Amino acid sequence: SSSSSPALHFIGKKEDIVRAGRVTKLVNGCRDVLVLYHQGQLYAMDRRCYHSGGELQNGDIEEFNGRLCIVCPWHKYKITLAEGEGLYQAVENPTVKPIRTYWCSKGVKQRVHKVTEVGGNIFVTLNDSSKPIESDVYQVEKYRTVSLNVQTPNPRN
Numbered sequence: 001s002s003s004s005s006p007a008l009h010f011i012g013k014k015e016d017i018v019r020a021g022r023v024t025k026l027v028n029g030c031r032d033v034l035v036l037y038h039q040g041q042l043y044a045m046d047r048r049c050y051h052s053g054g055e056l057q058n059g060d061i062e063e064f065n066g067r068l069c070i071v072c073p074w075h076k077y078k079i080t081l082a083e084g085e086g087l088y089q090a091v092e093n094p095t096v097k098p099i100r101t102y103w104c105s106k107g108v109k110q111r112v113h114k115v116t117e118v119g120g121n122i123f124v125t126l127n128d129s130s131k132p133i134e135s136d137v138y139q140v141e142k143y144r145t146v147s148l149n150v151q152t153p154n155p156r157n
Contacts, residue, residue, distance in 0.1 A: 008116060008123035011035050017042065017122055022057045031126055031139055033113060036061075036081070038068065043081040044113040044124045045070075048143055050086065050134035051077045051109075065103040084110035084133070110135045 009027045012035075017023050022036045024047050032047040034057050049056055054074030061070055062078075064087055069078040078087040086106035091099055111133045114125040 006125045006128070008118070008125055011044075011122045011124055014042075014117055014120050014122050024057050025124075026144060027113075027124055027126060031113075032144055033124055033126075035115065035122065035124060036070070038081065041081075042115040042117070042122060044115045045079070045081070045084055046111045046135040046139065048135065048138035049074065049077055049079070049110070050137070051075055053138045053143055067103075079110045080105075082112070084108045084112040084135070086110070108133060 007028070009025075011017065011025055011027075011033075012023055017035060018037050021038075022034060024032065024034050027033045033044055034047040035042060035044045036057075037043075038061050045056070047056055048054065049059075049072040051072065052074060054072040054077070056070050056072060056079070058073045059070045060073075061068060061081070063069070064078055067087070068081045069087060070081060071078050079085070080087065086109035087103050088106060089101045090104045091101050093100070111127050113127045116123045116125065
């Protein structure tokens, strides 16, 4: 019911997640989530990059303009850990040398989820905002962690 508090989904023991650094989990049978531990903080977001479905658990964490981001290993898209914003480098004035750049936000592109610790266990509350976020596109069967379909050639050709 709408009056009940949002569901807490068990991810794992904190010590295991801290040791691993990153954990992926299919939450509630419907959402592929990456939980990561960095500099004492836990973050959760959709596992696949909003841009073209890159596997964020393989990305590096870097700081841009004082904001921690995960960098997608596929096309180097930068996503803030806390908000899920896409960052890009803009050029101040292309006619002036040397070229000066600065970091800008494209807005929220990656759905981030709330992490809660209860007695050494880590839980995620899914962000169920109905406002579409670009990473939602990859939350379908075909991109799931578990789906490994091997195509066998049709012998009747």
